[in-house]
Amino acid sequence: MYSYTDFDRQFVRLRAAQYRDQLERWQSGQLSTDEFRPLRLQNGWYVQRYAPMLRVAVPYGELSSAQLRVLATLARDYDRPSPELLAEAQTTQDRIDTRAGSAPAARLKSGYAHFTTRQNVQFNWIPLERSADVMDLLASVHLHGIQTSGNCIRNITSDERAGIAVDEVADPRPFAEILRQWSTLHPEFAFLPRKFKIAITGAAEDRAATAWHDVGLNLVRNDAGELGFRVLVGGGMGRTPITGTVVREFLPWNQIINYLEAVVRVYNRWGRRDNLYKARIKILVKAEGPRYIDEVEAEYQDILLRDGGQHTIPDRELARVQASFVPPAVASAACADDKVARILRAAAEDDVEFGRWLQQNVAPHRNPDLRAVTLSFKRLGQAPGDATADQLDAVAELADRYSAGEARVTHDQNLLLPWVRCDALSDLWRDARRLGLARPNIRLLTDMIACPGGDFCALANARSLPLAAAITERYQDLDELHDLGEIDLHISGCINSCGHHHSGHIGILGVDKDGREWYQVTLGGSDGSALSGPAGAGKVVGPSFSAAEVPDVIEAVLDTYRAERRGRETFIDTLRRVGLDPFKAAANAARHPADEAEVAEPV
Numbered sequence: 001m002y003s004y005t006d007f008d009r010q011f012v013r014l015r016a017a018q019y020r021d022q023l024e025r026w027q028s029g030q031l032s033t034d035e036f037r038p039l040r041l042q043n044g045w046y047v048q049r050y051a052p053m054l055r056v057a058v059p060y061g062e063l064s065s066a067q068l069r070v071l072a073t074l075a076r077d078y079d080r081p082s083p084e085l086l087a088e089a090q091t092t093q094d095r096i097d098t099r100a101g102s103a104p105a106a107r108l109k110s111g112y113a114h115f116t117t118r119q120n121v122q123f124n125w126i127p128l129e130r131s132a133d134v135m136d137l138l139a140s141v142h143l144h145g146i147q148t149s150g151n152c153i154r155n156i157t158s159d160e161r162a163g164i165a166v167d168e169v170a171d172p173r174p175f176a177e178i179l180r181q182w183s184t185l186h187p188e189f190a191f192l193p194r195k196f197k198i199a200i201t202g203a204a205e206d207r208a209a210t211a212w213h214d215v216g217l218n219l220v221r222n223d224a225g226e227l228g229f230r231v232l233v234g235g236g237m238g239r240t241p242i243t244g245t246v247v248r249e250f251l252p253w254n255q256i257i258n259y260l261e262a263v264v265r266v267y268n269r270w271g272r273r274d275n276l277y278k279a280r281i282k283i284l285v286k287a288e289g290p291r292y293i294d295e296v297e298a299e300y301q302d303i304l305l306r307d308g309g310q311h312t313i314p315d316r317e318l319a320r321v322q323a324s325f326v327p328p329a330v331a332s333a334a335c336a337d338d339k340v341a342r343i344l345r346a347a348a349e350d351d352v353e354f355g356r357w358l359q360q361n362v363a364p365h366r367n368p369d370l371r372a373v374t375l376s377f378k379r380l381g382q383a384p385g386d387a388t389a390d391q392l393d394a395v396a397e398l399a400d401r402y403s404a405g406e407a408r409v410t411h412d413q414n415l416l417l418p419w420v421r422c423d424a425l426s427d428l429w430r431d432a433r434r435l436g437l438a439r440p441n442i443r444l445l446t447d448m449i450a451c452p453g454g455d456f457c458a459l460a461n462a463r464s465l466p467l468a469a470a471i472t473e474r475y476q477d478l479d480e481l482h483d484l485g486e487i488d489l490h491i492s493g494c495i496n497s498c499g500h501h502h503s504g505h506i507g508i509l510g511v512d513k514d515g516r517e518w519y520q521v522t523l524g525g526s527d528g529s530a531l532s533g534p535a536g537a538g539k540v541v542g543p544s545f546s547a548a549e550v551p552d553v554i555e556a557v558l559d560t561y562r563a564e565r566r567g568r569e570t571f572i573d574t575l576r577r578v579g580l581d582p583f584k585a586a587a588n589a590a591r592h593p594a595d596e597a598e599v600a601e602p603v
Contacts, residue, residue, distance in 0.1 A: 042146070153192075212535060375398070489506045
């Protein structure tokens, strides 16, 4: 993991002290609420439907065991609303259930951390009066909320297997760290037309969904073997889902900051500031096309000539940062050894669940003696991506015992242990199973992505979590899940697409009609992974469905898949071969007759 310098540590501590001063001035009336709002947002403090929400930055997803323990402390000791506030929120949710005619959702709870698709961690109930104490506690382990909100360059995300993947051209983490340092409090890019997100991967398989970001960076080598970046610009979801446009097939690695300066400067110059819904860079790229790319190239050349390419990355700087990402000292386990292989094979044959866990939750590693293991935070009775304080403490223990004190947040809202010895897999599985974190459902239907939705978010049109719970409850049979195979199910509570519904093989979008919750279903989306193929948005299967209908719609779609499937063909391959029509017909046939008169039209 990256070792923060004295400057980094002092910077985060001073930022926390600055925020405390701002909070106290607001509390004393020296700052108005309108004046305080941008200050708290710049540190990751939102005010959501019922209470403040804190978003903690986790650069490129890496967390130490010490950081996990601090996050556990926040969940246990700070994520606590007053009983009156929690009761008021629950009463509101119960009224929504009654109006929607659906079964009541699980009771609202506090004391959780929530992993996001952008590798951050959120808390939903921390009172603002305690927020300065929280920032001090985060700073003690080099965490913060800087630039997790606002119209600036947000947290740089990456592949959770960065630095360990067998299909990797180069480790993207040093570049992600250099970009983090460049972009943090960048004076020119603090007030862009809209938020700006960058994702980077060094692998052949895109596990970072780079095509769906404002800028996607893929490390590649040219014919001469030189390292550089394939640069995509203008990806994004929301009301207008667009995948990024390739603006450079190859950019020398040491020019990446100079080039990004050009990309963001041109966006800052021409991006729409008069219309919130047209302010993202994807709209500019779509509208201007080659003209935008030409202006970026001209700006880049100007930076090189006029500014002398001041952000060209020296070899010594890359080497300095790379030195912080040296693999930890993990004793060899001789995974290739016949004895270890025989033990694992015999254990898998003896215990079907362990065998499935090895298949679904354990991935190959660049070091043949190690494995990368995903802990599943998708289980009945707990919202996707949520982790209790006790679970966070337990994962810290697992990380110390099995993974050199490190865990990583995944794009799919789980945690990955990147440094697990092969001969420790059986012990890790048993420990994780006791904690409820070893369900062998990674990449299967119930390993779904879901945003917090209307249970917490003020922007949401509908709730995501009750649907996630209903679908999870219906598909508890592991035999059935494994027979269905790998399926990406993504749920968003509104068109802002925090649940990435556009990229799901099956996507669910919450919409509002006359104060009631309705849901659109899309099929055929892709995040760009090897399973899904080229990134693209799914297609709507028809008018919206009521909350009560959605689980039946999903079942009808999957029944059609079973009927049309050839051999072990995956869901997405069957859908692409057969086409949308039979799935669309099955989905609409699952509509409940009582709701047919109140169909919500697609948005």
